[in-house]
Amino acid sequence: MTEVSVALRILVVEDNFLAAEAASLLLEDLGHEVVGPVPSIAEALARVEQNPIDLALLDVDVRGQVVTPVAERLRELGCPVIFVTAFTADALPPCCRDAPVLSKPFEEWNLRKALRSALMKDL
């Protein structure tokens, strides 16, 4: 598989601000631009409409709600997503079961792999 070498605009949806820091810093280390991070479904949906994004990193459980509305909207827009979960037994939004899933916490290698996988599916 080829390495993701282009700089992407990546939306980060994560309500825990320190976890969001970790994700954002790792993405920036890989040369990507972080949109957000945003802590709620409403703000994520607003961001999606405001600015074009290339990919989204979605925490499955945002303030006690499943991130499904955001995942569905992104699917409509043809934007690839990566799910981030704090508990692997959590149900994923039904629209996007083929999307890569990252378990919290994750490191650069996991992230690179998920990015590749999300973008390959998209192509």
Place this chain on the structure above:
Amino acid sequence: MTEELQPYRREAPYRRGRSAAARERDLVERLRGLEHRNLQLAAERDNAWGRVRALEDAFRVRDKRIEQAEFLFKEAAHRIQNTFAAVQGMAERTARSAPSTNEFMRAFRPRLIALARAHEILASERWAGARLSRLVRMAVEPYLTDPDQLVWQDDDVMLPGRSATPLFMALHELATNAAKYGALSVPTGRVRIEASVDPEAGTVRVVWQESGGPAVASGVHEGFGLTVIRRGITHELGGVTDIRFEPTGVHAILTVPLPGRMVRTLLGERTAGDATMGSTGS
């Protein structure tokens, strides 16, 4: 422990056509030591099937408890994984501004411990919530040289579980900053903390006011510390922060949303003059 488990091991499987008396004995055996009140209720019934029904009710209560325990387990699993990610975030951010590994540990260690304290408080309330007065005491007391340095006043607020950690981390950052550079760095300094609930807005407002300390220069000492306060309250809780470095000391106002039911509990208690919430404190 072993003795308590014995009845379960010995229980006979149910068979079709067994008498009510036999089934009753099984149920009593299984519940022994678990459901005293329901067992008593069952004993008071004067017919066997009535007692069986009372026992089956007792089982339903027990099943409900198991369900709640499973919910708590899932909740705890989420919290643990999220906490690992939060620790990572803290380390990533602290490492990026630390000039040496020693400096890194000096900045990282107290935050790691603060996070652990917040979890300790939450765990003691079975993740359901946390008393604000306890968060304040645990965050500030370690940095006092004299108990009189802290002046504390509140509405006896019980916070929802998810608010406890960000608020505790914010109070911890304010306390360490005060101990290093502010009012708690001198014996004459004072920190006054007032918390009040606004039932209309559905918020709790925590006001931190330092006095008697050395003059404070605007935020020069705290980079990530200030971020922890601001982002914890705004990003994580949807609250508002107003932090000012005044000549007399730091003046911070943290406003955090409080779920409707918690505001109602608080108001209900106040009008009824009922102090039951105090007993759930520790």
